[in-house]
Each structure stands twice: as structure tokens, then as C-alpha cells.
Amino acid sequence: MKKTLWTIATVLIGAALIAVVGLGFHSQFYKAKVGWTKAQAAGTVTLANGQVVPHVVLKLDSFPDSSGMFNGVPIHKGGNPGWPAYGPSNEYSIPAHALVTVVWDQRDSGGQINNPYFAIPHGTVGPITLNGKAINPSVGIDPSNVGHTFTVRAVPGYNPNFFLSVAAPADGDNPDDSTAPQVMKFSFVSPSKGLYAWNCEFPCGTGIGGFGAVMGSYGYMSGYLHVV
Ligand SMILES: [Cu+2]
Numbered sequence: 594m595k596k597t598l599w600t601i602a603t604v605l606i607g608a609a610l611i612a613v614v615g616l617g618f619h620s621q622f623y624k625a626k627v628g629w630t631k632a633q634a635a636g637t638v639t640l641a642n643g644q645v646v647p648h649v650v651l652k653l654d655s656f657p658d659s660s661g662m663f664n665g666v667p668i669h670k671g672g673n674p675g676w677p678a679y680g681p682s683n684e685y686s687i688p689a690h691a692l693v694t695v696v697w698d699q700r701d702s703g704g705q706i707n708n709p710y711f712a713i714p715h716g717t718v719g720p721i722t723l724n725g726k727a728i729n730p731s732v733g734i735d736p737s738n739v740g741h742t743f744t745v746r747a748v749p750g751y752n753p754n755f756f757l758s759v760a761a762p763a764d765g766d767n768p769d770d771s772t773a774p775q776v777m778k779f780s781f782v783s784p785s786k787g788l789y790a791w792n793c794e795f796p797c798g799t800g801i802g803g804f805g806a807v808m809g810s811y812g813y814m815s816g817y818l819h820v821v
Contacts, residue, residue, distance in 0.1 A: 623669075623683070624670075625669070625670065625680065625682040625684060626666055626670045627666050627681045629819060630651070630684070630685050631686045631687075632687045632693060633650050633651075635649055636648050638692045641718070646692055646782070647688055647692070648692045648694065649694070650694045650696060651687055651693055651696070652695075653679065653685075653695055653696070653697035653743060654697070654700075655677065655678070655698070655700060655701055655740065655761070656668050656677060656678055656701060657764075658675060658676070659672030659673060659676045660672040663680060663681055666681045667681065668680035669683075669813060672813070673807070676807040676810075677701045677741070677797055677814070678813040679741075683813075683816030684818075685818050686819040686820075686821055687783050687819075687820055687821070688783060689783055689786045689820050690782070690785070692780055692783075693783050694779070694780045695743070695781075696776065696777075697743065697759075697777040698775075699740045699741060699775040699777060700775075701740050701741060701763065701797070702763050703738060703741065703764075704738070704739070705736065705737045705739070706736050706737075706794070707796060707802060707803075708794075709736035711758060711760055712733045712735070712739055713731070713732065713760075714730050714733050714758065714759045714779060715758040715759075716745075716756050717730060717759060717781050718780055718781060719779075719780045721779040722776075722777075722778045723761075723778075724773075724776050725776070734760050734761070734762050738763050740760075740762055740775065741761060741793045741795050742795050743757075743759050743793070744757070744792055744794045745757040745758070745790070745791045746789065746791075747784070747789050747790075748788045748789065752789075755784040757781050759777065761777040785820065786820050787820055788819060789817065789818040789820060790817055791815065792816075798814075
């Protein structure tokens with residue numbers, strides 16, 4: 594009897610420890626103070642194949658310092674000073690099967706990207722402009738002067754063929770946020786409903802290949818794209 598009680602106690606202590614560790618990991622999951630950034634409706638549009646679909650506009654903002662404020666809210670709640678971040682949200686929502694026009698204000702510095710593939714847009718449709726001037730979608734931006742990339746894939750096991758990646762140049766005015774950002778404007782056709790993950794493929798962190806620190810901390814250079 595004593596042995597049985599001891600066995601039960603051991604199992605309960607083990608379960609409690611697992612629960613505590615689990616809660617610890619859960620509390621590390623970053624949640625932006627402003628919730629999801631939703632794309633704004635902008636009427637309908639006719640695609641090249643003649644299909645009429647909803648048109649929405651999604652705003653992205655990237656900053657050199659995650660500990661700053663933007664429009665009165667933290668760029669990244671509790672953000673590490675000196676780490677860049679997308680904000681004030683890192684979770685975006687768009688409707689399925691729509692034309693999504695992204696307007697991205699990029700304010701961070703940058704440099705040479707390790708693979709020029711990510712300086713070229715992938716998965717976009719129609720014109721791409723940088724600060725109002727058209728750029729060649731098959732050439733993209735200068736790979737020696739990349740700020741960040743917005744690169745989207747579905748979560749594992751779902752819609753493996755969807756891929757979107759666009760780079761925005763470094764902002765020479767960094768770190769003075771009061772000056773004009775680099776404005777990247779591009780469009781893509783949104784995929785089917787589901788959970789997609791985005792990250793930045795410019796290694797703006799430290800450690801091996803620059804992929805440590807901010808690059809490996811959820812919510813700065815990564816987040817979710819909810820297709821609803
Ligand atoms: Cu980045």
C-alpha cells in the first residue's frame with residue numbers, strides 16, 4: 594500500500610512539473626498589445642485571368658528599435674532595445690482568394706543579404722513600386738542593401754505550394770524615425786484559408802550567420818498570417 598501511494602505521488606509530482614514547464618513556455622509566446630492587423634477592404638479588382646475578387650490593403654511597418662513607440666503603442670511590448678522589429682503587431686489577417694496590396698514602411702538599416710534569391714520578389718502579381726517608382730519584379734532590389742524581407746509560407750503540412758517573399762531596402766536615414774521610410778508596395782493573390790507563418794530572411798541578428806538573437810526570438814522578425 595505504501596509503495597502504491599509513493600508511486601502515485603511520484604506520478605503526480607512529475608505531472609505537476611510538466612505542467613509548470615508547459616506554462617512557462619506558453620507565457621513566452623509573444624502577443625502584440627494591439628492584436629492582429631487586419632487588411633482594409635478596397636473594393637473589387639479583376640485579375641489577369643478575368644476573375645473578379647475582393648481587393649484589400651495590408652499595412653506593414655518595420656523599425657530599427659523594438660523598444661520604441663508607434664502611434665502611441667509599443668512597437669514590441671517589452672522589446673529588447675537595439676533589436677529591430679515588425680510592429681505594433683506581428684500577426685496579420687487577410688481574406689482568402691483576394692488581391693492583397695501590401696504597403697510596407699521600412700525604417701531599419703541593413704546590408705548585404707546572404708542569398709540574392711531573397712532580394713528578388715517571389716509570388717507577387719502586378720506592379721511593384723519602391724517610394725512610388727516602379728521596380729522590375731524579376732530583378733527586385735539591390736542585394737547589397739537589404740533591410741528586411743517579408744517571407745510567407747504555410748505552417749507545416751498545409752498548402753506547401755504557397756510562397757511569397759519580398760525584400761525592402763535598408764533605410765539610409767536610420768535610426769532617425771522621423772524621416773521618410775522606404776515604402777515598398779506590392780500585391781499578391783491570397784491563398785486558401787489557413788494559418789501561414791511569415792519571417793524575415795535577412796539575417797539581422799547575431800551568432801551563426803546572423804540568425805541568432807532577434808532572428809530566433811518569436812515576434813520580432815516572425816509572426817503569423819491568418820488567412821480567414
Ligand atoms: Cu529582418
